[in-house]
Amino acid sequence: MIDLFKHAARKGLFLFDPETAHGMSIAALKAGAVPACRIAPDPRLRQSVAGLDFVNPIGMAAGYDKNAEVPEALLKIGFGFTEIGTVTPKPQSGNPRPRIFRLVEDEGVINRLGFNNEGHDAAFARLSAVRGNGIIGVNIGANKDSEDRIGDYVLGIRRFYSVARYFTANISSPNTPGLRDLQARESLAALLSAVLSARDNEAAKSGRKIPVFLKIAPDLTDEGLDDIAAEALSHALDGLIVSNTTLSRNGLRDQRQAKEAGGLSGKPLFDRSTVVLAKVRRRVGGAMPIIGVGGVSSAETALEKIKAGADLVQLYSCMVYEGPGLPGTIVRGLSKLLDREQVKSIRDLRDSRTDYWATRNV
Secondary structure, rough: HHHHHHHHHHHHHHHOOOHHHHHOOOOHHHHHOOOOOOOOOOHHHHHOOOEEEEEEOOOEOOOOOOOOHHHHHHHOOOOEEEEEEOOOOEEOOOOOOOEEEEEHHHEEEEEOOOOOOOHHHHHHHHHOOOOOEEEEEEEEEOOOOOHHHHHHHHHHHHHHHHHOOOOEEEEEOOOOOOOHHOOOOOHHHHHHHHHHHHHHHHHHHHOOOEEEEEOOOOOOOOOHHHHHHHHHHHOOOOEEEOOOOOOOOOOOOOOOOOOOOOOOOEHHHHHHHHHHHHHHHHHHHHOOEEEEEOOOOOOHHHHHHHHOOOOOOOOOOOOHOOOOOOHHHHHHHHHHHHHOOOOOOOHHHOOOOOOHOOOOOO
């Protein structure tokens, strides 16, 4: 399917601007035009992470299904889990178009969307209609014009508590002015205290404790990583997602598109995000779950994230270039790699190359 996409469907989609093409892919999933992926279950890929049982470690990252339109369809094409959002309390249109740019030579994407979404109520209504048991996470954020950004995250916890399998507090998008300031230690401490207190209150009422992850940027200094690790550990956070898009433009071939403002994702993000992942794993130790994101385009790159310290892996931008068959191809490829590695569980390979990646320069 990937070869077919690359040689035909991708060429057709690339005639359209990236945001239109994205809308067309959502429409295709809604219509059932993307064939379901039939993968033989591989018990070596199953894991329990943050109290959740994942059939495989490959997830769709937030940003694709912003409004919870196609979570079940995504699970049918091979993903072991999916994450909707980022969703904010009030609907917002985001930044002016054009705001997504393909860097075809680099197989990268720059976006400056700005948390465009239909708001809590629309996403909640759709998630309430989901009938399957698949793992669907909810990525929560703050409105651009919010006078209480931390309060917006608390509202997200409360609104989606009955439908989320896990939460992600996204404080790392570069496209909402000032949002990354929440990664500073004092602000982060206040955010985590408020969000986890809201979660604990909801857990006491419902009898279900929903895990909360924190999504961080790949552009943090070592001191910044120290602070985040310290706060994550002191607040008993359920896990971290490493990482969001980068502001770096190092090593890009397409220097014309590289001038566009926004966050860079796709293949050019792989090394930087994997280095940060390994550095974070060193800082938080072996117990805290980490989801690795950034530049995953194959079974080999997915496994490298795990070897660097990830429990689970997410992707999004590389599907722009590889097509909807990518998750299934990766899952099948992981089984073959485990045959080669001769291990009983993919978890046996976690951290096997953490030191290598943590000492690399980007």
